[in-house]
Amino acid sequence: MQRWKRRVDLQVSLLTAVIVFLSSSIVFILCYSYTYNGMISELKERVHAIVSYVNTSLDPLTFTEIHDRDDMASPLYQQTAQSLRDVRSATGVRYLYTATVTENDTLIYLLDGLDPDSEDFRYPGDLIEPEIQQDLRTALAGNEIMPDAIKSTDWGKIFIAYSPVYQNETVIGVVGVEFDAGRQAEIYHQLRNFIPLILIFACVLATGIAFFVFRRISNPHYKDLAITDQLTQIRNRNAFEVDIGNLNASRQFKTMGILVVDLDHLKQVNDELGHIQGDLYIQKAAAILQECLEPQAILYRTGGDEFAALIADTSGQKNLSELCAQLKALYQKKRPDWPVETGLSVGWAVYEAGDHSVEDIYRRADNAMYQDKAMTHPR
Numbered sequence: 064m065q066r067w068k069r070r071v072d073l074q075v076s077l078l079t080a081v082i083v084f085l086s087s088s089i090v091f092i093l094c095y096s097y098t099y100n101g102m103i104s105e106l107k108e109r110v111h112a113i114v115s116y117v118n119t120s121l122d123p124l125t126f127t128e129i130h131d132r133d134d135m136a137s138p139l140y141q142q143t144a145q146s147l148r149d150v151r152s153a154t155g156v157r158y159l160y161t162a163t164v165t166e167n168d169t170l171i172y173l174l175d176g177l178d179p180d181s182e183d184f185r186y187p188g189d190l191i192e193p194e195i196q197q198d199l200r201t202a203l204a205g206n207e208i209m210p211d212a213i214k215s216t217d218w219g220k221i222f223i224a225y226s227p228v229y230q231n232e233t234v235i236g237v238v239g240v241e242f243d244a245g246r247q248a249e250i251y252h253q254l255r256n257f258i259p260l261i262l263i264f265a266c267v268l269a270t271g272i273a274f275f276v277f278r279r280i281s282n283p284h285y286k287d288l289a290i291t292d293q294l295t296q297i298r299n300r301n302a303f304e305v306d307i308g309n310l311n312a313s314r315q316f317k318t319m320g321i322l323v324v325d326l327d328h329l330k331q332v333n334d335e336l337g338h339i340q341g342d343l344y345i346q347k348a349a350a351i352l353q354e355c356l357e358p359q360a361i362l363y364r365t366g367g368d369e370f371a372a373l374i375a376d377t378s379g380q381k382n383l384s385e386l387c388a389q390l391k392a393l394y395q396k397k398r399p400d401w402p403v404e405t406g407l408s409v410g411w412a413v414y415e416a417g418d419h420s421v422e423d424i425y426r427r428a429d430n431a432m433y434q435d436k437a438m439t440h441p442r
Contacts (some may be wrong), residue, residue, distance in 0.1 A: 079273035080266045087262045095254060100211075102247055106222045107209050110240045113154050114226040117238050120146055121228065126163050126236040129173050131188035140187070144174050151176035157221065158183070158241035161228070162191060162199055170199055173236065195223065195239075202227050202237045213244045220245045292364040294342060295349035303363040303371060307421045310373075316421045320377035320413040322360070322387065323425070323432040324352065326368040327406040327439070335403055344405060351397060355390045371425070383411040408436035 125143050134140055151159040159176035170191035177184045191199055194216050198208045202225035209224050216223075222242040227234045290302035298306075310316045326348055333341035345368070352362055352370055360372040377383060387409045394407050410432025412424050 073274070076270045076274040080270040083269040084262060084266045087265055091258050091262065095251070095258075099251060103211055103213075103222075106242055106244075107224070109154065109156075109242070110209065110224040110226075113150065113156065113159070113240055114224075114238050117147070117150060117159075118226075118228060120150075121161070121238070123228070123230045123235060125161065125173060126228065126230075129187050130165075130171075132186045134187055140174070144176075147174050147176040148178065156240055157243040158239065160185060160239050161236055162239060163236040164200075164203055170196055198223070198225055199237055199239070201225075203234055205234050213247065219243065220247075220249075295346055295364050297349055297353070298361065298363045300363070300365050303365050306361070306373065307425075311420050311422075315375075316418075316424065317414050318376045319421065319424060320374040320383050320411060321421075321424050321428040322356070322372040322374070322383065322390075323410045323428040324348070324370040324372070324390070325408045325432055325436060327408055327436065328403055329368040332401070332403050332405065336401060340399075340401070344399065347397070347399060348394065348407065351394050352390070355393050356386065371428075373421075377413050383413060387411055406439065408432050408439060410435055 122139060122143055124139060128134065129137070129140050135144075147159055147161075156176075160172055161174045162170060162172050164170050171187070172185040172189045172191065173187050175185045202208050205227050207224075207226050210222065213220050213222055220243075222244045224240050226238045226240075228236045228238055290298055290305065292299040310319070326344060329341060329344060332344050345364075349362070349364065349370070352372065356362060356372050356374075360374045363371045363373075365371045374383070390409060391407055398405055410428045410430065412427035412431060414424055418424055
């Protein structure tokens with residue numbers, strides 16, 4: 064776990080995800096708030112325009128002369144109700160009505176802008192629904208009710224506003240304006256549910272892009288630096304030990320063969336020709352190993368002048384013996400033309416019945432390599 068925490072590519076990816084999430088969230092909140100508040104402001108402006116017109120055309124006597132259904136036949140009701148219906152039809156509001164409070168403190172409807180044949184039509188004297196009574200009383204106290212949000216009621220999502228009607232600076236009633244806001248509410252509900260999914264997708268996408276771009280910039284060949292030998296670009300000692308541990312744990316080494324290779328006279332090359340030539344010697348040997356052994360073998364540089372090759376499936380000792388001969392012959396063909404003699408000492412071994420781990424196979428291959436070195440370069 065601590066090793067993963069130290070991975071710079073993961074740190075960059077995590078930081079990118081956090082930045083994208085925070086910036087996207089801020090943008091979403093600002094845009095959502097701006098558009099939602101803009102919608103509410105537009106509804107408020109429409110309410111003010113409607114109330115202003117209604118107040119100029121509304122006869123104050125409707126609040127004192129109209130009380131119940133019996134008053135619907137009066138010219139005052141007929142004329143004022145028709146005017147209210149015309150305003151409602153022209154502005155597209157859902158409900159437009161007036162209300163007041165009786166002497167016994169009962170809230171009642173007076174005029175309704177709906178057609179009398181409508182199912183929702185309210186007659187003079189009909190009681191106000193409990194859901195809106197508190198707002199109506201607040202308006203009757205002289206306070207305009209202009210909400211900052213869409214309201215949820217039994218009859219749907221609405222934007223409902225109340226404006227007091229005055230006569231000689233006394234509140235005599237209320238004008239109620241209700242807009243059907245179901246469509247707007249649904250749009251913003253979908254935004255609240257959909258945008259977080261976009262944020263998650265953006266974070267995952269940005270994290271993936273940051274991860275691969277960072278690795279591409281810092282590690283163009285996409286090598287895992289923790290398990291790659293930087294001089295030869297093959298796997299290193301750490302990778303060798305990890306792979307052996309995994310093979311031991313899974314017991315998947317019963318068809319395995321191992322080659323161990325040692326560079327002859329590397330110290331002499333370093334001492335007489337310099338370390339640059341020594342590095343070239345190592346790189347040349349690694350390239351020849353790759354040419355001869357891959358893809359059937361996995362190559363490792365296990366030490367300064369030592370290499371190992373794991374072959375997952377061998378067809379017997381003859382196959383590995385041939386590989387060793389081919390490897391040594393290829394090196395002799397391509398070896399550098401230096402005054403110092405160079406060469407490869409190679410040993411191999413395959414799984415035997417008494418082997419309990421990959422190390423048992425490796426130990427025999429290592430011994431075989433030293434026997435080859437002793438025969439090729441006797442002291």
